Amino acid sequence: GIKRLEDPSQTPQLLDSWDDMAIMLEDVLGPVSLLSNAHPDAAVREAGEKCISQASALDAEIYQNEILYQRVLSVSASTPAAKRFQTQLIRGFQDSGVALPQDKRERIKAILQQLTDLSQTFSRNLRDNKTRLTFSRAEQKGLSATYLAAQKKDTKGNISLGFSYPEYLPFMSSAEDENARRRYYKAFQSRGGEANLQLLDQITALRKELADINGYPSYAAFITRKNMVGKPEVVLDFLAGVRSVVQEIELKDLAQLAQVKAIHTKTPLANTVMRAWDKDFYSEKLRQQQFQ
Numbered sequence: 001g002i003k004r005l006e007d008p009s010q011t012p013q014l015l016d017s018w019d020d021m022a023i024m025l026e027d028v029l030g031p032v033s034l035l036s037n038a039h040p041d042a043a044v045r046e047a048g049e050k051c052i053s054q055a056s057a058l059d060a061e062i063y064q065n066e067i068l069y070q071r072v073l074s075v076s077a078s079t080p081a082a083k084r085f086q087t088q089l090i091r092g093f094q095d096s097g098v099a100l101p102q103d104k105r106e107r108i109k110a111i112l113q114q115l116t117d118l119s120q121t122f123s124r125n126l127r128d129n130k131t132r133l134t135f136s137r138a139e140q141k142g143l144s145a146t147y148l149a150a151q152k153k154d155t156k157g158n159i160s161l162g163f164s165y166p167e168y169l170p171f172m173s174s175a176e177d178e179n180a181r182r183r184y185y186k187a188f189q190s191r192g193g194e195a196n197l198q199l200l201d202q203i204t205a206l207r208k209e210l211a212d213i214n215g216y217p218s219y220a221a222f223i224t225r226k227n228m229v230g231k232p233e234v235v236l237d238f239l240a241g242v243r244s245v246v247q248e249i250e251l252k253d254l255a256q257l258a259q260v261k262a263i264h265t266k267t268p269l270a271n272t273v274m275r276a277w278d279k280d281f282y283s284e285k286l287r288q289q290q291f292q
Contacts, residue, residue: 006067014075015082018089029055036120037127045127049120056116060109063096091226097213104213111206111213118206122192122199129191132160135171135180142176163191172280185277257282260289 005017029052036048062068072090077083093099097108137157140148147170151159161167161184168188175181192199207219216222220232229235254274260282262272274282 002062002065002068005071006065008071012075014071015077015085015089018072019085025055037123042128045124049124052120053113053116057109057113060096060112063092064098064105064109066098069093069098095214095226100213108210108213111210115203115206118199118203122196122203125192125196125199126163129163129193131187131191132162133184133187134158134160135175135184139175139177139180142174143171144174147171147174163188169280172277173284175281178275178278181277181281182275257286260286 005014005021032048032051036045036052039045039048069090072086072093075086077086096112097105100108134154135158140159148159151161151167153159161171168184171184172181175184204219211217211219211222214222216225218232220235224230224232224235229238257279258272258274259269261267261274261278262269264282264285265272
């Protein structure tokens with residue numbers, strides 16, 4: 001496919017041919033990405049991750065190909081859609097450092113591959129965490145019989161729960177014991193552990209290096225320049241504007257949930273504090289009050 005795109009005779013049809021190739025790759029990589037994250041067989045997930053990693057390497061090879069870059073630059077786009085596609089391709093080449101010296105191109109290629117691999121490791125640490133928490137009979141109050149029947153139990157009737165959503169979400173919305181919810185919530189939020197914090201540090205450093213090589217002050221400036229917003233300040237202003245609008249609504253919602261909690265726990269409203277591990281539980285209580 002790449003050799004065909006490099007053929008000068010294909011220049012008039014280059015954008016169409018490239019689009020066809022991209023569709024073909026996406027038809028493969030979409031299902032592979034899903035399998036690498038969701039398949040129950042670890043061997044299948046591992047094979048999917050290798051495929052994604054190889055696709056990342058291929059992507060870097062394509063977008064550092066100077067012949068293809070010149071072909072894309074020389075195309076005369078005939079429609080607004082074709083022009084937009086051409087612009088996106090040019091930016092892809094620029095992001096990969098096609099116009100930079102060879103040593104910098106090689107470093108960018110290595111960084112992009114490292115970022116793919118680190119991202120996969122980060123996701124794997126979340127997905128494949130085998131930690132399980134034990135909850136006593138008393139801590140199971142409020143959980144449905146159907147839910148409990150599906151869980152592993154020891155001889156004392158304690159249940160053992162991991163971090164899959166079918167285990168976690170029903171527990172957080174139904175378990176009466178606040179301490180049990182707090183324990184499960186904190187464990188769930190920390191499931192990547194120290195290893196993932198270190199990965200985030202590595203990813204941040206690599207992104208900064210990528211921006212530096214391309215002559216931008218930050219990764220935010222590097223990545224937003226090719227989007228509609230153009231620069232990170234526009235994003236920050238937008239988020240600040242959204243926050244000012246939704247904050248009042250959020251506080252109103254939390255106050256409503258606090259009222260539900262005060263009644264449920266027989267605690268004065270003034271002394272009632274909503275915690276992160278309370279939200280799902282009292283949202284479900286409120287839903288039952290409103291719609292049942």
